Amino acid sequence: MDIKLATAFYDRTDVLTIASELLGKVIVTQIDGERTAGMIVETEAYSYHEKASHAYNNRRTARTEVIFGEAGRAYVYLCYGIHKLLNFVTNKQEVAEVVLIRAIEPIEGTSIMMRRRGLKKENHQLTSGPGKLTKALGIDMMHNTISLIGDVIWVEDRGFSFTGEQVMQTPRIGVDYAEEDASLPWRFSLANNPWVSK
């Protein structure tokens, strides 16, 4: 049974719960007439009250405005001038919290993803990182602010469930600049899943 997650899933007050519950959910994209999908195996939470967040201290700019908007939208931004990173906006309006999608396990359209990534052989390089999965799924800056309840990018619950020791909780990657907040264990990943980023 494939069930598309509704706004209510994202419109909750605990971003850590949402980040952990997204493990096992399936991202589906229908872009350029091509359908691809993958199961989320790694996420990170970001909140306005910690320094790693783009919206730290409720800083509002043109870029961060979507984070303060309604839950259930995509926040896509350019990192290092090259990589597009996909986030899900959560919580109610004016509360800036998001979940970064860091890795997925390919489920549908693997050959399409390989072509987009320029890979000839299938391997874990395909989607094991935040910049890799967006390229594989066909997600670009034009998808910033798009609804996750629509028919371009959405998330389904296909019944995959992970709990307890199957879920790892560790510090986030690449946020050393966040000083004391860099050590917050806000990264969630599936234990022993080969598609988790290195």
Added chain:
DNA sequence: TTGACGATAGTCT
């Protein structure tokens, strides 16, 4: 108007 800086990934040594 300018310059410093990334929530990374791929290449080279």
Added chain:
DNA sequence: GACTATCGTCAAC
């Protein structure tokens, strides 16, 4: 392990 491509964003000038 080290190096760096590449560009939008943001704050300071």
